[in-house]
Amino acid sequence: xxEILIDVKNLDKQYIxxxxxxxxxxxxxxxxxxxxxxxxxxxxTTIMKIMGGLVILTGGTISIxxxxxxxxxxxxxxxxxxxxxxxxxxxKMTAYENLEIQRIQKGIPDKNRxxxxxxxxxxxxxxxxxxxxxxxxxxxRLGIATALLSKPEIMVLDEPINGLDPEGIVEIRKLLLKLxxxxxxxxxxxxxxxxxLSLLCTDYIFINHGEIIQTVSAxxxxxxxxxxxxxxxxxxxxxxxxxxxxxxxxHFDIDKDGSIKLYEGLDNIKNISxxxxxxxxxxxxxxxxxxxxxxxxxxxxxxxxxESDKNTKLSNKKR
Numbered sequence: 241x242x243e244i245l246i247d248v249k250n251l252d253k254q255y256i257x258x259x260x261x262x263x264x265x266x267x268x269x270x271x272x273x274x275x276x277x278x279x280x281x282x283x284x285t286t287i288m289k290i291m292g293g294l295v296i297l298t299g300g301t302i303s304i305x306x307x308x309x310x311x312x313x314x315x316x317x318x319x320x321x322x323x324x325x326x327x328x329x330x331x332k333m334t335a336y337e338n339l340e341i342q343r344i345q346k347g348i349p350d351k352n353r354x355x356x357x358x359x360x361x362x363x364x365x366x367x368x369x370x371x372x373x374x375x376x377x378x379x380x381r382l383g384i385a386t387a388l389l390s391k392p393e394i395m396v397l398d399e400p401i402n403g404l405d406p407e408g409i410v411e412i413r414k415l416l417l418k419l420x421x422x423x424x425x426x427x428x429x430x431x432x433x434x435x436x437l438s439l440l441c442t443d444y445i446f447i448n449h450g451e452i453i454q455t456v457s458a459x460x461x462x463x464x465x466x467x468x469x470x471x472x473x474x475x476x477x478x479x480x481x482x483x484x485x486x487x488x489x490x491h492f493d494i495d496k497d498g499s500i501k502l503y504e505g506l507d508n509i510k511n512i513s514x515x516x517x518x519x520x521x522x523x524x525x526x527x528x529x530x531x532x533x534x535x536x537x538x539x540x541x542x543x544x545x546x547e548s549d550k551n552t553k554l555s556n557k558k559r
Contacts, residue, residue, distance in 0.1 A: 242269040245305060245394060245426055246291065252299035253286050253450075260286040262450040264300070268394070268428060273420050275437040276430040278447035284430035285324065287447075288396050291428075292322040321392035323400065327383020331372040335363050335382050338371060342386050357385040360423075361415060377408030381415065388419070395419070397429045401436055413440055446540055453540050468492075469506055472499040472525040473516065482519045487512065499525070 246268035253261040261283045268274055276284045289295040291302060293313065301308050304316035329338045339354045358364045361381040366374075371382065380400060387395060400416070401409045413436060419425045431437050437444070444461060446454040456464070473479045476498045483489045483502060492502040505512055506528065516523060 242271060244268070245270055246428075247303040248287075248291075248300070249302075250300035251287065251290065251297060251302065253283075253290065253295065254298040260450050261290070261297075264447075264450070264452050266445055266452065266455060268426065270426055271420070271424070272443050273416070273427045273429065273441045274443045274445060275434075275441035276428065276445050276447060277432070277434055277437060278430075279432055282447045283450040284447055285398050286450075288322070288324050288398050288428070288430060291396060292320075292324060293317055294322075294324065318390070319392060320394040320396060321387035321390060322396045323383050323387055324396070324398045327379060327386060329371045329379065329382055329386075332370050334368055334370060335366045335374075335385070338382065339385060339389065342389055346390055348389055353389055353391075357388040360388060360419070361385040362411075375408065377404050377411055380404065380408070380412055384412075384415065384419075388423075392425060394426045394428070397427065399431055400429060401431065401433065409436060416440060448540070463503075466503055467506060468529050469502040469509060469512070470499060470525065470527050470529050471502060471512075471516075471523070472497075474522040474524060475520075476500060478519065479516055479521045482516055482521060483512070486515055486519065501529075 244267050248267070249265050251261055251264040252259070264283070264287060276287065278284055286295060290297050291304075302313070304313055305319065307313055307316045330341070333341075335358060336354060339357065340351075343351070343354060355364070358366075361384050363378065363381055363385060366378070371379065374382065384395075384397075384400070397416075401412050404412065416427060416429070417440060420427055429437065429441070438458075438461075441458055443457050444455070445452055446456075471479060471483075476494070480492070480494065480500060483492060483500070487505065489502060489504055491504040492500055494500060502512070509526075509528075513523065513526060
């Protein structure tokens with residue numbers, strides 16, 4: 241089993257008149273790219289700030305690398321990096337000069353690390369260009385470079401693609417995938433834009449009104465939202481046997497009500513129906529179910545969150 245790096249149990253955060261986080265529990269395992277998905281105000285940033293020690297929890301526990309006391313947590317957080325607000329940089333300085341300041345402040349002795357991270361985030365060609373002339377995408381990459389200086393094992397990123405144009409979004413996505421796969425950095429990324437997270441994440445935590453409403457892996461989510469042929473007959477057990485033994489299909493599930501979800505052979509529906517009938521199975525209900533992640537998310541939140549309607553952009557893009 242993959243190593244558990246972060247273990248959050250029954251986390252609460254109560255402000256004077258508002259409960260921002262309510263009984264939240266989840267685990268982050270090594271190698272994950274975990275997406276915190278939810279509308280603005282759902283509690284994503286508060287959870288990240290608690291992980292980073294920027295906000296004091298009201299209840300529950302958080303353990304990082306098996307440490308939960310405050311002194312040990314502080315040490316464990318040195319193996320992490322956080323980009324929770326807009327990355328700060330001195331406008332009139334270059335990328336290299338900004339990183340040099342950060343290197344000194346963080347006590348990193350190796351000056352070569354600056355060139356290493358500039359290469360990782362593809363900013364080596366910026367030369368003497370001051371940050372004030374950087375695009376938003378370049379600023380985000382500089383912020384990630386700053387976070388990489390200390391060679392973190394875990395990165396926590398709050399809305400890293402917010403406000404970027406399509407080209408900038410693609411650049412950041414490719415960069416994060418590269419850091420996860422080549423540098424073996426585990427990531428926690430918050431966003432309300434699932435269309436991009438769906439191309440990036442291995443796991444998802446859906447949050448609404450400070451509560452976790454669903455946790456699911458990318459493969460499980462893909463299956464939930466995959467197109468399938470819904471088959472309900474007078475004898476579903478026999479129908480399943482026909483699909484497997486006569487038609488050679490194995491990629492199907494039996495639903496709670498006994499009906500069948502068939503994920504293959506969707507271009508051969510006429511033959512499937514004919515074979516079922518010839519085998520003595522009488523269809524009660526047949527039909528194609530089309531993938532719709534937006535409807536899936538709205539079903540989770542109950543369709544009652546106006547902010548979710550406006551700000552959560554979902555799609556059925558494949559990873």
